[in-house]
Amino acid sequence: MKIFCSKDALLAGVNAVQKAISNKNTLPVLQGILVTAEAQFLHFSATDLEMGIRCQIPSTTVTEEGTMVVPAKLFSEIVRKLPDTTITLEEKDKSITICYNESEIVLNGYDPEEFPLLPDLMEPITFTLPTIIFKNMIRQTVFSCSTEENRPVFTGTLLQIEGTNIRLVATDTHRLALSIASISNSEESRFSGIIPSKTLTEIYRLLRDEDEELTISYGNNQVVFQFGSIYLISRLIEGQFPNYKQVIPQSCETKVILSVRKLLESVERALVLTRDKSGANIIKINVKNNELKIDQTSELGKISEQIVVEMEGKDVTIAFNAKFLIDALKVIDSDQILFELSGPFSPGVMRPLDNSNYIYLVLPIRTA
Structure with a gap:
């Protein structure tokens, strides 16, 4: 694999996926970022097996297509310190060479064959809504999630779709936040799932004003969010969310x-x-x-x-x-x-x- 790109392109890819990089997992390869070069694009992927993020970065000259897994923390620190010039990335036998001006850095990478690919959902149910609506709903609810891992259902936010209504509900048992919005739902899709607060916090961070539409797909106890160049997949939290309607006084x-x-x-x-x-x-x-x-x-x-x-x-x-x-x-x-x-x-x-x-x-x- 060999590519030429800008420092900004590398930074954009690293910044997009960095929150999905595993710090605790026993698999060393999950501490890396999978970088794939094909058709003048760079694809960055990271996962901790609970959440995975993939993004596509254009403006790259690919002279040799291929894949490599770079050590995330080290690669990120180096890229931030690189000069604003054309960067050459080359991979050979898990060895990654970064060239700039007349200098080079060589890093030891991981085997791309060991990196778990982010799955695509089988026959998902899909709907779209304006990103500005969903971003505001996250802002108004996610802070009410619990941080205590011994009660998993309270560490996530309930996402419900019924008819043309979409709801986000979060509670830590001391407080509860509920936000409702209208969506177009011609197929009358229904969904109810608990999304980890980490996932929604990351979506909020990545959503930009120019990303006009957000596509949400779900199936197989997983949910996928797609917007701009970002593909984010997350597991759903298992368990029964409390009946919040009974809690709200009439x-x-x-x-x-x-x-x-x-x-x-x-x-x-x-x-x-x-x-x-x-x-x-x-x-x-x-x-x-x-x-x-x-x-x-x-x-x-x-x-x-x-x-x-x-x-x-x-x-x-x-x-x-x-x-x-x-x-x-x-x-x-x-x-x-x-x-x-x-x-x-x-x-x-x-x-x-x-x-x-x-x-x-x-x-x-x-x-x-």
């Missing part, structure tokens, strides 16, 4: 309409004084007489915040994890929210005032 005792920005800024200021050894980040909220008050006292000092609101229903005092409120307020694009409360022991529900397609539920914290 009524409330107190309705509060208030500014997203004002609540976010107040909670962020109060958070500065809530940090203790337990890491609970507890703030107390009192809603009364069309005013929301946050009073916080700790060994660090005290703060008292008041926000004018529109309220309907009972007065209420309730405590929350401040960070859980901040996470949601940062991804709500509306100016105002409807905050629904039902006493100190029931979950609070946030809804953007001008968008019924997003719901964020957060459990209160019981305080003495």
Whole structure:
């Protein structure tokens, strides 16, 4: 294999697949990137056997087609330090030579025969949607996934397709985020699967504004996302996602309409004084007489915040994890929210005032 290309082309390929490279797997070849040269294109592939990414990079002169597996971490570091000039890559007997100007670097590679190929789904069900919609849905939900591996279903996001509705739902059992959008689904395809949060985070990172459409295919307990020059395949998490519809309250005792920005800024200021050894980040909220008050006292000092609101229903005092409120307020694009409360022991529900397609539920914290 022998090719001529730019430093930027190599960087683009490495950056696209780097998050799928295995750091823990016992197979040494999975710590590499498979590079394939054919028809004036370079194809980069990486996998940790849970997720795989393949991308195609143009603007390459291929003088000899072939494949090689480069050591990912070392190759990445070297490419970033190369000068902006034409780079020659040549592979022979698993030895990889990188030539630039009058210099060269030789790396020991892996056997391409040992690298697992990324599968194509057999008879998949496929649908498309605008990338900007799906990217926003990821942004509004994935932060609510759990990081505790002992309960796998909570480390992923439920993707559901029913008719023309697509939903993403994430929960770590302390909070829940639900985002809904409309898609064209002429074949009335149905799907329900739990996608690892790592997969969705990576899709969010790779999606670009110029990638207008995202194609999602599924089958064989796997899901594939294709956009631009990227092909990303991921396993689905096995297990039963909880019935989230039963968790969301259908009524409330107190309705509060208030500014997203004002609540976010107040909670962020109060958070500065809530940090203790337990890491609970507890703030107390009192809603009364069309005013929301946050009073916080700790060994660090005290703060008292008041926000004018529109309220309907009972007065209420309730405590929350401040960070859980901040996470949601940062991804709500509306100016105002409807905050629904039902006493100190029931979950609070946030809804953007001008968008019924997003719901964020957060459990209160019981305080003495």
